[in-house]
Amino acid sequence: MFARGAPIPTPARVAPLECLRTTVASVKAQPAVLVACGSFSPITNMHLRIFEDARDDLAQQSVDVIGGYVSPTHAKYGKASLASMPDRLNMTQLALQSSSWVNLSSWECAQSGWTRTAVVLQHFADELAQVPLNTDSDAKPEHPVKVMLLCGGDLLDTFDVIKDDGEPLWLPQDRETILRNGIVCIERKGTDLQQVIAKSKELSKYKENIYIIKPQIENDISSSSVRRLLAQGRSIKYLVPDDVIAYIKQHSLHELPTWKAQQ
């Protein structure tokens, strides 16, 4: 558990290796690691589900997902709805206890400020490139591991956003890096991904690297809907893992002014 009110200790690795599978399905398969960057304030069952849907769909396209990471963003990302870093990390860790292949990465939160997502992914890529991969046969996998951003369609839709100060939300070189490596986008109500890609020259250029995943069971749980239910004094059972609900109650996170403001 991360101590509340204390800085986050720097972890030994960006990508803890506990759950990483180093035996790739076949020589020809493309090994991949999925990294979900986001707020996770709090983590929901749908954040966990998107990993499962993505892994199943990618397997049908000869992409062998050998591990996954949830990387909560730094407090200095500045979104009002962010619970503290220890709280978001603790809730994420509790939620991931039930996963055999997705790990928490606390690296982003241990930095002194917010880190751009492309930089986070590059750290993962640098570390994971050092991990020797093999197959059941003697032969080594033909492809090096790819680190791909896992996100909801709404995130891809922010790629062209220009902020109020006139600066792009995503630096052009960062978008390029992310798109070159591959991005796995889960369709989400309210975002037409085909349209998002078609209207952007850059996204169209890389459309082969954008894996669009249709959730097998549609579910639009979001952290904001969970916060809204809490603010209304309603139940969040079956939307969020039980241990996370217990943590929220134990530490009265539902009383956070920015969570209570959510209607």
Ligand SMILES: Nc1ncnc2c1ncn2[C@@H]1O[C@H](COP(=O)(O)OP(=O)(O)OP(=O)(O)O)[C@@H](O)[C@H]1O
């Ligand atoms: N129901 C969902 N379907 C598909 N993707 C989702 C869903 N919920 C969250 N995600 C994706 O998970 C990633 C991390 O989620 P994050 O906590 O940043 O967003 P969120 O749950 O939409 O939060 P908020 O409601 O506070 O904006 C994002 O890429 C987001 O699009």
Ligand SMILES: NC(=O)c1ccc[n+]([C@@H]2O[C@H](COP(=O)(O)O)[C@@H](O)[C@H]2O)c1
């Ligand atoms: N330029 C960038 O790298 C950039 C811009 C906006 C959001 N992000 C990331 O995307 C995620 C978005 O989270 P939210 O959807 O909760 O805002 C966060 O992990 C954040 O760090 C990255």
